Amino acid sequence: MTVQNVWRKLGLSDVVDTGDSPRKFVGENPRIDNNFEYDIAVIGLGPVGVRTLHKHCISKDRMLGFDVSESRLAEIAKGSTSLSLLEDKRIAHAIDEQLLTLTADPAELSKAAVVIICVPTPVPETKILDYSPLRDACRLVVDAASPGQLIVQTTTTYAGGTRELIVEPLRERSLAPGIDVHVAFSPEQTHADSSQSKNIHAPRLVGGYTTSCREAAVEFFGRGVVKLQLTYGLEAAEMTKLFETAFQTVNTALNNEFAQACTALDIPFEEVLESANLDQDTVSGFSAGSGAGGYELTIAPHRLLNQAQAHDLQLPVLEAAMNSNKHRPATVVERCARVLADLGNELSDSKVLVIGLSNQPDTTDLFGSPALQVMDLLLKSGADVGFHDHHFAGPITLGEVHVPGYPNPRDFGADLIFLNTQHSYADLSWISDADTVIDGTYRAKGVLNRVPL
The missing domain is CATH 3.40.50.720 (NAD(P)-binding Rossmann-like Domain)
Structure with a gap:
């Protein structure tokens, strides 16, 4: 046939x-x-x-x-x-x-x-x-x-x-x-x-x-x-796209899970990625971070879940991955609180600067941005929040709060810096050995006092 x-x-x-x-x-x-x-x-x-x-x-x-x-x-x-x-x-x-x-x-x-x-x-x-x-x-x-x-x-x-x-x-x-x-x-x-x-x-x-x-x-x-x-045919192409997105969703959740385990065990996750031969320059989504943002990873998995539910199908792996990605920004804020506590500070009395708002390096895509979710949760925890991203002048409105952008990040006087997205031409030379930086990209090079997410 x-x-x-x-x-x-x-x-x-x-x-x-x-x-x-x-x-x-x-x-x-x-x-x-x-x-x-x-x-x-x-x-x-x-x-x-x-x-x-x-x-x-x-x-x-x-x-x-x-x-x-x-x-x-x-x-x-x-x-x-x-x-x-x-x-x-x-x-x-x-x-x-x-x-x-x-x-x-x-x-x-x-x-x-x-x-x-x-x-x-x-x-x-x-x-x-x-x-x-x-x-x-x-x-x-x-x-x-x-x-x-x-x-x-x-x-x-x-x-x-x-x-x-x-x-x-x-x-x-x-x-x-x-x-x-x-x-x-x-x-x-x-x-x-x-x-x-x-x-x-x-x-x-x-x-x-x-x-x-x-x-x-x-x-x-x-x-x-x-x-x-x-x-x-059309249906094969439509299902291929859904499969690719579902794969990225599950892979993102798995990477974040392994990154969290590496942090707990004091193992550099970036070395684990390199040893696993993952090409970070050509394979998008194969890296840990602050969550799953962007239109495709935020929206597309729901298409498959909705259609599966209509046919009484169960997709437990995809559902678990989506739930894990959804709660990743909260994990980031918990990490910020622990690092600040180690420094003798309370999150509610601290100033946290978020670097990079976009979902991916060198883009201006804010759809479902984990950085925005992280900033929102930081604000709800009582922290004073600012951001630095040369793609956005600011302010960014979250609910009823206007989060200011700082072209010169030194002006904010941060107690803690969270590196969410590192654009190719981002200048991090202003970061000094007196700053504490949580590296949410797991890729920052030459940053002093860098701690993994």
Whole structure:
């Protein structure tokens, strides 16, 4: 039995070669299809959407940025996206050069050769994912779909989500997926950021509804991605992304657990990592820290858990890992209290400076940031808290408290320094032998009075 027949038997994605050449749908750079007014439309201008815009602005594609929020469009137009200054400047330049159009009019979506869906999936207190933004975005895209378009769903979703929200509605409009309109699932690479050159070596996952859908997506992403990771069908790609994220979630929890054990046993955890041959420069998530932040590690595991629960499946390892990561910031604060006690100080009477707010080095991603959770818990413990991160001027608002940022960290007069994220160009030379530093990265070199987390 062929792979294609196995997929059909299982009721998963049909892998049918329509015979259409992807070049019919994705032409040569820099113009994807001159029959369309725009080369690419990006739906949803949150952090991932804006970075997607920025990436294609560099290649001088004719871009359409769509968001239902007029205020968000105004922020982007003014260059105040809270991302990197370089991204803001390049997007502003693209607008000036009339390469980028911002709109809240869904009718404009029909004019783009490639439509990329980048909307977020909120997680309420119930932990049951709110798919309404994704459903609304897919409905707008399907309603505006034109023959010849390539629709790429990049929002990590449950297995079967792209079929349910895009493929079947297209059929209801009498547009044949894989023939009239091509549909693919290709999630944004985890921790992707324009300043991280290492991400060009990370493969981009691509799955299509048909083989010609996949080939159209390959032709499109192949212009700027060195490696592509291909799957048969949409569901396999969706589940692959969920598996990769679940693996990172479990691995993060395990690394933090081993790091905590090493601290208790007075064993340098960084040496354990090196001895285990883990390449910290190319494998993201394989390191201990203050918790699991970022959109993927914070949100994506809930997608798999929600779907598993709907089918009466149990995923105890993933559930335990998520619970461990959730409580990691509290462990950090407990460690701060113990170190201060050894110095003869009470946490409630101390000044704690947090260095590095981002989830990953050299990014500006604060989504689910463990550093913010640590600062919030420190404040609730009565500590005086400040931060230093050259990406953020401050202040950062946590609840009703405004935490000040210190461009010159010496001005804060900290009793304890917590190194949460160490950016490549972060200057730590100001730290003296009189300072006590808890190294939450397990990688800081040359820092005096450094104690592990």
